[in-house]
Amino acid sequence: MASSNLKISGLCKRYGDFTALAPTDLEVANGEFLTLLGPSGSGKTTLLSLIAGLSQPDEGTMLINGVDVTYGAPYERDIGMVFQNYALFPHMTVAENIAFPLKMRNVDAAQARKQAAQALEMVRLPQLAQRFPKELSGGQQQRIALARCMVYRPSIILMDEPLGALDKKLRDHMQLEIKRIHRELGTTIVYVTHDQEEAMTMSDRICLMNGGRIEQLGTPADLYFRPHSLFVADFLGESNLFEATVSAATANGVTLALDQGRVSAGAANHGTPLKTGQKIRVLVRPQNLSVQRGTTATPCLTAEVLDVMITGSLTKLYLTAAFAGDTPITVAFPTSQQTPDFRIGETLSLHWQAADAVAIAE
């Protein structure tokens, strides 16, 4: 078995003057769960439909299990696809829907019935075989769509925002279901979503897309802790981005000057090497910022309290400061009875560990 299931090189799609997908390279390993994440219009759905063979690329090549399928028809690729609205055939029963791909592969009827029953077991809905799609709830339709895809064991399953239409609780449950099925089958899954939390929860790797190109490709932790660009830093999770100037650069980090050179702070650097004097942004996640009442001896960043909110397990503090511009600074810490009673308008000093901050070139 080849270690790389899907290999895309230089794949590109244009609609007139509009570039839906700039030349893109991507490799997906066997059994991997890869998520294409991005805002609408970022090219993630274009890329997915190119992989499915539902649209044709303008340039580039695509190999599935080492076979060139760049311009091949969807039915010639070893893929399965779960559509956003499930696309269950309304005139067929659940059992007929699931047996459809087997019928298309000329599997004999008895064998097809057996396999369809197994697939239904897999999604834990064996009692629904004789129902029509219209009679099922959204979550059930979703699972049937999944079963219809798994039943012929395609080497790649493509999923186009499959949980978009479900409510939050059901979505959380289905995320676990999909993960479980992925584990049991070991199939490669390419998953499209615009929900960053969903992407973080489910993926082995995330391919974050923006403006028709890949912004960054890596594990959820890579993208969260080591973003290469402002877009990545901003898109994944909550973030504070401060303007800063590089005052010294070493191999594993930089020293920064903030607040018009008044304050000095450290940060890690994972992207392109930075030069002294370069204007950059520094990313600090809300939970990595700590606050203290009053000021300290060494010069430090200060900010005024705008608002305090208990959001559940986290308490969030919104601060304003001249060095941060118009955007409020967010600080988060575990909700606790011992939290001091911050007053609105109170001045606090801000700190962070150099390892928790990331310097990002603009």
Place this chain on the structure above:
Amino acid sequence: MSAASLSPASMNARRSTQRKLLLGAPLLLLLLTLLVYPVAQLLLLSFYKDGTLSFASYRQLFASSVYVNVLLITLKVSLWTTLFAVLAGYPVAYLISSLPQQKKSSLLFWVLLSFWSSFLVRAFAWIVLLGRNGVVNQLLLALGIVNAPMNLLYSFGSTMVGMVHALMPLAILTMLSVMENIDRNLPRAALTLGARPGSAFWRVYFPLSLPGVAAAAIMVFVTAIGFFIFPALLGGRRETMITQIIIDQVQQTLNWGFAGAISVFLLIVVLAVFALYDKLLGLSTMTGSSSDRARPVAASGWSHAAGDAVLTLLAKATDQLAALMPRRKLRKSRRASEPGQSRGMYGVVFVLLAFLSVPTVLMIPLSFASTASLNWPPRGFSFQWYAQMFHSPLWMQALTRSLVVGIGSGVLAMLIGTPAAFLLARTQMRGKSLMLAFVLSPIIVPRMIIAVGMFYLFARVGLVGTTLGLILGHTVIAVPYVVMTMMAVLRNYDTRLDLAAQSLGARPMQTLRHVTFPILMAGLLSSFLFAFATSFDELTISLFASGGLNSTLPKQFWDEVTLQISPVIAAVSTCLFVFVALLIWVADRLRRRSLAR
């Protein structure tokens, strides 16, 4: 009982019942007096002879084989028309439904243009086209396929061509309303599941489009069975259809009883077809909404198995045919992203649309010819036929009358139909589907039966030959279209806007005036246009109810065209064609404006 003794709840219930009655009453009254009563009267007449109960009319109907043969011919012509109109309409509807909005509108324009063009104009176009010196014969001669002009007119073939041409737009539009509701992802999903394009079409798309096919078939069949224009103008004596017999009986012999007997027969056939349809598919599929039934019919049993086998066969055959085509594997090809948008498909649809549009367009050069013959190609250039038309008091009177009647019945149909649409779209009540069926009955009952019944009624109350009589008659025909258009508009209307207005302090009438009607304006106007166009092209009722002298435009057209064909008619046709094109353009602008809001 005094009002004080009633609980507020029952007062409220009473008021709402009163409101429902008020909304629905005008329409009920109109249909009862001008549709149910006259038609019932006519049907009753068939059982009387010289004032006594008798079956003489029915004995006459079945006495000789003449009328039975006419019945059989009518059925034969209608069935073949249905078959061809649906077959030819399917690819057009399929392609249009799959296109993005912009391209869709431009293709749809040609279908609508044909749909709204007068049947008379189109029949006349075919007379000219298929004549001894017409375009078709000239073309065949020029290509050397024939040596002498052929007799193409007045045959089964010419009748078929004309009728299919006339009813194909109806078939296309009916199928389109169903196809547009089919999720385009379904055939795509079939492709990703391993189905070849042929299998994806026959096993997934086609079964889902079947309700549309059935709805189109029934609409075409019911319309065709009541046709007389095309068989009369394009057919020979052997293509006489049953409605022509009714006309003869009424106009020449005033034999009401016999006309009634034929009407009974016609009505039974039509109702039987509808009953069969309802039994198989449910009438609700006709309005384009998906069937209410949760389970598709015949999901089990031998008919399902047989259908499955046929579809499998078709799928295999199509896929194997496609596999025979030369294929360059792994090379960049212009494979259509959407199944069924291939060049071949475009080609077929282009030819079909040309078949729909070209005949009427060919009238235009002929109307500017300087010779009196309608031979192809036209010779010379002159405005003389237009001048003749504008100087003819007959044509001008007919035009004025048609405009007055059209506007009158348009307004009346709107006034009566809109409240009824509110009632049907907004309120919950028992017998709603029955009410809807009743409202649609002027479309279902063959026009000829309504016309003859109305004529009998009008003759007794002195409405024959009056403008009022025509307006009333046309209103009956136009009102279902108004109700359907307005119901569709109301379904898209967000009633929360009314609630918002009321929460802001507007009283019900103020809400209607300042919020509801301004938003519905475009819908109201387009339903008016719909009603106006229906009246403007109405011939059957006018044929009787306009009396001998004061004819409408279609009646004048009919009288002229049955007497002799002249370039003046080509000039009139051109004017009507341009007028219709303008109407569609205006209606389309209105629709876009209402969507843009």
